[in-house]
Amino acid sequence: DARVTQTPRHKVTEMGQEVTMRCQPILGHNTVFWYRQTMMQGLELLAYFRNRAPLDDSGMPKDRFSAEMPDATLATLKIQPSEPRDSAVYFCASAPFRQLGYYGYTFGSGTRLTVV
Amino acid sequence: GDSVTQMEGPVTLSEEAFLTINCTYTATGYPSLFWYVQYPGEGLQLLLKATKADDKGSNKGFEATYRKETTSFHLEKGSVQVSDSAVYFCALIRNTGTASKLTFGTGTRLQVTL
Numbered sequence: 732d733a734r735v736t737q738t739p740r741h742k743v744t745e746m747g748q749e750v751t752m753r754c755q756p757i758l759g760h761n762t763v764f765w766y767r768q769t770m771m772q773g774l775e776l777l778a779y780f781r782n783r784a785p786l787d788d789s790g791m792p793k794d795r796f797s798a799e800m801p802d803a804t805l806a807t808l809k810i811q812p813s814e815p816r817d818s819a820v821y822f823c824a825s826a827p828f829r830q831l832g833y834y835g836y837t838f839g840s841g842t843r844l845t846v847v
Numbered sequence: 848g849d850s851v852t853q854m855e856g857p858v859t860l861s862e863e864a865f866l867t868i869n870c871t872y873t874a875t876g877y878p879s880l881f882w883y884v885q886y887p888g889e890g891l892q893l894l895l896k897a898t899k900a901d902d903k904g905s906n907k908g909f910e911a912t913y914r915k916e917t918t919s920f921h922l923e924k925g926s927v928q929v930s931d932s933a934v935y936f937c938a939l940i941r942n943t944g945t946a947s948k949l950t951f952g953t954g955t956r957l958q959v960t961l
Binding site: 776824837839841 | 936
């Protein structure tokens with residue numbers, strides 16, 4: 732089965748450090764989404780891309796978060812500087828845009844971030 | 848705007864009990880509807896889907912029927928197992944040009960006990 736690959740699976744870092752999370756979407760999927768999941772807020776959409784161009788990043792704290800797609804096989808989410816309130820599980824998902832209504836998204840296994 | 852409303856959890860059932868998790872939606876037009884499942888420590892996985900009214904999605908013993916007249920997509924299973932313990936998310940999508948994305952419900956946690 733094709734899958735979305737996220738690295739690292741777990742990350743513990745100290746407050747103030749830079750964190751980079753990576754996502755490899757399924758080959759041929761041209762739409763990529765970043766979500767954050769916490770117990771308090773549930774699932775939040777941070778940003779998404781189509782054909783590597785950002786379509787909406789309104790869910791992302793702009794002062795410290797940035798998301799990019801350097802190429803079609805890699806999406807990155809960066810936090811600089813990190814804060815304890817950023818502790819969460821970050822999910823990447825991908826989909827073929829023209830078949831979104833039929834296939835939905837495929838999610839990765841997530842990066843569990845702990846900021847101490 | 849689009850929205851999905853799910854029943855509050857947790858839902859606690861004994862093994863072999865009948866499961867219903869309610870999901871209703873608000874959206875114009877004809878959205879596609881999905882159920883995702885998230886097992887502990889994992890990402891969300893597509894469980895089943897329906898793309899038009901009266902379609903029934905099914906997978907792993909779970910079923911849901913797209914009811915446009917009641918704007919609902921309730922998830923059912925005739926006999927749950929402990930291994931079904933997870934969080935279930937209902938979702939919809941309308942293809943509206945450049946900004947297509949899923950709208951998720953808040954999730955319903957299911958706990959199945961022996």
